[in-house]
Amino acid sequence: MSKRKINYDVIVIGGGHAGCEAAHASARRGASTCLITHSIKTIGLMSCNPAFGGVGKGHLIREIDALDGLMGIVSDFAAIQYRELNRSRGPAVRGPRVQADREIYKAKMQNILLNTSNLEIIEGSVINLIIKNNCANGVILNNGNEIFSTSVVLTTGTFLSGIIHIGNKKVVGGRVGEKSETELSKQIKNFDFIIGRLKTGTPPRLLSKSINYSNLDKQEGDISPKFMSFLTTKTQNPQISCYLTRTNINTHHIINNNIHNSAIYNGNINSSGPRYCPSIEDKVNRFAHKDNHQVFLEPEGLNSNIIYPNGISTSLPQDVQEKFIRTIPGLEDCKITQPGYAIEYDFIDPTQLKSTLETKKIKSLFFAGQINGTTGYEEAGAQGLIAGVNAALKSYKNKSFIIDRSQAYIGVLIDDLIMAGVSEPYRMFTSRSEYRLLLRTDNADDRLTDIGIRNSIISKNRISLWKKKKQIINDLFDFSNNNTITPNQFNKYGFSIKLNGKHKSICDLLSLPNINVDQLYNIWPKLAEFPKYAIEQLEISAIYSGYLDRQLNDIERFRKDESLLIPEDISYSRIGGISNEMIEKLELNKPRTLGAASRIKGITPGCLTALFSHVKNSNHISKF
Amino acid sequence: MGSFLKNFGNNSTIFAFSSGSVPSGVGIIRISGPLSLKCAKIITGDEPKKPRIVELKNFVNPNTNDYIDRGLMIWFNKPNSFTGEDIIEFHTHGSMAVVDLLYEILLSIDNVRIAEPGEFTRRSFENNKLNLEQVEGLVDVINAETKIQLDHANKLLLGNLGELTENLRVKLLALLSEIEAAIEFEDDGIVLDTFKNLNLKIDSISEIINDILVNYQNSQIIRDGLIISIIGPPNVGKSSIINRLTNSDVSIITNIPGTTRDIVEVKLKLFGYPVLLRDTAGLRHAQDVVEKIGVEKSIESIKQSDLIISVTDNELDLPIDLNTYNITDNTSIIEVQNKSDLIRDFNKNDIIYISAKTNFGFEKLLSHIKIILESKFNQTKNKMYLISRKRHHEIFQEISNSLISFKKQTELELKAEDLRFGIQSLGKITGRVDVEDMLDKLFNEFCIGK
Ligand SMILES: Nc1nc2c(ncn2[C@@H]2O[C@H](COP(=O)(O)OP(=O)(O)OP(=O)(O)O)[C@@H](O)[C@H]2O)c(=O)[nH]1
Ligand SMILES: [Mg+2]
DSSP, X not given: OOOOEEEEEEEEEOOSHHHHHHHHXXXXXXXXXXXXXXXXXXXXXOOSOSEEEOTTHHHHHHHHHHTTOSHHHHHHHHEEEEOOBTTTSOGGGOBOEEEEOHHHHHHHHHHHHHTOTTEEEEEOOEEEEEEETTEEEEEEETTSOEXXXXXXXXXXXXXXXXXXXXXXXEEESXXXXXXXXXXXXXXXXXTTOOEEEEEEEEOOEXXXXXXXXXXXXXXXOOSSOOOSSTTOOSOOSOOOOEEEEEOOHHHHHHHHHTGGGSTTTTTSOOSBOOSSSOOHHHHHHHTTTOOOOEEEXXXXXXXXXXXXXXXXXXXXXXXXXXXHHTTSTTOTTOOEEEOOEEEEEEEEOGGGBOTTSBBSSSBTEEEOSGGGTBOSHHHHHHHHHHHHHHHHHTTSTTOOOOOOTTTOHHHHHHHHHHHHOOSSOBOOOGGGOTTTTTSOXXXXXXXXXXXXXXXXXXXXXXXXXXXXXXXXXHHHHHHHHHOEEOHHHHHTXXXXXXXXXXXXXXXXXXXXXXXXXXXXXXXXXXXXXSOHHHHHHHHHHHXXXXXXXXHHHHHHHHHHHHTSBOOTTOOGGGSXXXXXXXXXXXXXXXXXXXXXXXXXXXXXXXXXXXXXXXXXXXXXXXXO | OOTTSOOOXXXXXXXXXXXXXXXXXXXXXXEESTTHHHHHHHHHSSOOSSTTOOEEEEEEOTTTOOEEEEEEEEEEOTTSSSSSSOEEEEEEOOOHHHHHHHHHHHHTSTTEEEOOTTHHHHHHHHTTOOOHHHHHHHHHHHXXXXXXXXXXXXXXXXXXXXXXXXXXHXXXXXXXXXXXXHHHTGGGTOOOOOHHHHHHHHHHHHHHHHHHHHHHHHHHHHHHOEEEEEEOSTTSSHHHHHHHHHTSOOSOOOSSTTXXXXXXXXXXXXXXXXXXXXXXXXXXXXXXXXXXXXXXXXXXXXXXXXXXXXXEETTOSSOOOGGGGOOOTTOEEEEEEEOGGGOSOOOOTTSEEOOTTTOTTHHHHHHHHHHHHHHHHHHHHHSOOOOOOHHHHHHHHHHHHHHHHHHHOOSHHHHHHHHHHHHHHHHXXXXXOOHHHHHHHHHHHSOOOO
């Protein structure tokens, strides 16, 4: 075969959720982009559970969507059940979630990517990165072809030295039926990246026809669905139900009797797994006092025969899996189509990355997704988007696209990864954000779309829709701040608020307890002309008002420290007065801002002060 | 959008005690920021006239008009000061009581707060007041400053307070992880306690904090003395009683009602305990301007008192109704009836009959006072009298406020927010408590894993 030589701005390796967002974002930003995947047919594959979103994860999807990414739109397109979590709670912690049809999701994602301008997709296997002068310049495929680029985004998931465990059996590979990229992982290890090992598990898949649903609890979707994307206006598929069943003491008995055959317990696996998604072996052992555990039976698609039993991931031998599953109500005659397994894989310690997700070691090389120690489609997609845009910006001098902790969960995710690293697969929780009341799913567009527009990654259609929406919301807030009433007049409408003679605006009134917009329509009929989404923003600002003040105040302090950039070429040892220990910590972490430096464990106020003045001073000098 | 939100400037005014630790010969309280001049006016009555001129001033508590100390005031005007902002320095006599009082007054001013370690230095860099060499010298000072504070915190942690705060941390974290589990993992079938029960749990935590706050007040008592006020209607013999108790003629006695018009205060040791004994103006609806002010002061004194001696005489059936002055639960009351030399039947049980003329009943009165003094001082000693630092008091007050807000909230995520804020405040004493601590607790307690 003859060697071809091709040039792109950006190469994205891997067609998983990080890869899809990275490739599309890079192309959106105007870079000529090449996505390399083993097989086009696996692009957008949902390798784990057939669902998107939830609390924290739903926040990430809305943010990806607000930046014009794909995950929101495509998951709406494939949604076969909408169920918002925490529906009864306040707006900051509600999490939109969908069950998605695997086939529809994949097909739609492939369709979009194949029709994206600036983007080419190549089927192939990357065996080596081309690296010159510590800078990534392209890749070499297994057919010998070299492809060159300004930057490379690696999104190869669990492919780095992945080992699958089913009971005592071990299989080398990424996921069942897929090859692990050993050549490439060898090369990466040779660059002396610090690498850690993690594990995760998946449940067996069940044949739907073999399940008896008649006595199981049915879980239906929401009647008025909350869409994942700001652009979606209606459901696109017939909606289905899920079912709920439970394990029992017999199940637990079988698991306990065979625990020595589980890969997690027989010593085959030592790496750390997530605490929030334990295998059924773990649950039965660690929470021995619980006599049952929930199992959600989630259909994998409209026309699929396969059920994903959420809650019983396991690495027991296949025959034991069959045995314990048949003790569960409804699953007495159940057939397993694919056994559950645990997978161990290498990840790159993400503290070696900058907040653009470029590696500190090798210029123009970006890592995104599960390879950085995260779990979940949403976490992967969010990183892909950031890495993709930044990879595209590599063709420009000194341009980068950084979202910080005060702007989005995407910022929380990346800052946590690069500052603290991971010790278990990292998953988003809303409690990870200091500014939870501000970073909501309902205002992701308000927080991010304008930033996206400034960075030229938002399509015309979304820009015009967002501008309209923003105008209407601003009008409503203006209206509500400018229209006032005296308490005396107001009380004539049947209220009893304090009579201090001061005029009160609509906003003032709404921040009083027990007063909501519905009650104000007959005083200001114009309010009824505003759409629901705008009224919703007004109400949320009112219920959170006191708390939002405090969080905004905190954010201002945070921003001040974040705005102090530490030059990349700083030499820490030249800062007088700080100890070697401090210098080491700084060298290792290379914080980009003073704020980031303050989040490094063990950094003293004195050290920060010295760093601060050093930076201020050198900024000062460089101005002249 | 955020049209509800106020505008924030990060230009708060900060202050700190900045010369070694008290007690020392002279203590300097340094204030920096836009409100420094206002602070000067509040404490000395005047804004400084010229920068960099030393003025001798009386420091007065604006809330009580009490004289605090006589000391020096200097104004370093912006932008020529160390920080580049207006700086006021008060040079005081450095006693703990004086410094604490000044802290209290400054903290009561909006937008004025205690400086974080290194904050003065930091402000000077921000305003380009220091060069690199100067900074390098200061780094050690700041690290040392922080170390002293940490050492102090550690010292506290070794004592009873340490146990209490640890207890507090564990309880707050447990509650937060319970709430966060319900928020993050709705689908995992986590049953959240009712709000009523959550509030009950908070009550048990609030109790610990109230103990700490009450003990703080008590530790003030130990330092400054317990306040005993003699109150009652005019002419019942209050001044005669204080003269008897102090064995002196500190207060003027006449048979004209309304003789005492200002508070007469005597500092003395009673049974070895420091006490501030106060004679007050007789409580009545006064016409005279001077007497009116006197009555107001009496009422103020009632509120400040740790012990009230409420006096009547045989012409009056009823003592003053103290309920109308909303005194705290911590205040003790002794009711006495004076001029008992003029009567025969002593038939009321809950009253101590005395005579300032004959000295009758004073033994009994003193033994009652002794019991109360002992209980107050011992109560303090037994628990802990360690949070004597304003900074810690401020932190516990912050936590207390968060918990009060927690109870009022009806939205779970706002309850969580209050808890998070409280835990963050506690972290200023015990060291940072972060998300990982909470998650550890959460995953240990709850089986998560849909
Ligand atoms: N017989 C008798 N007279 C007393 C006694 N104690 C005080 N008096 C007299 O009562 C009058 C008022 O005494 P004060 O001590 O001035 O009373 P006060 O309560 O301080 O009065 P104001 O300051 O006006 O509120 C004086 O003429 C005292 O001599 C007592 O125990 N027996
Ligand atoms: Mg008198």
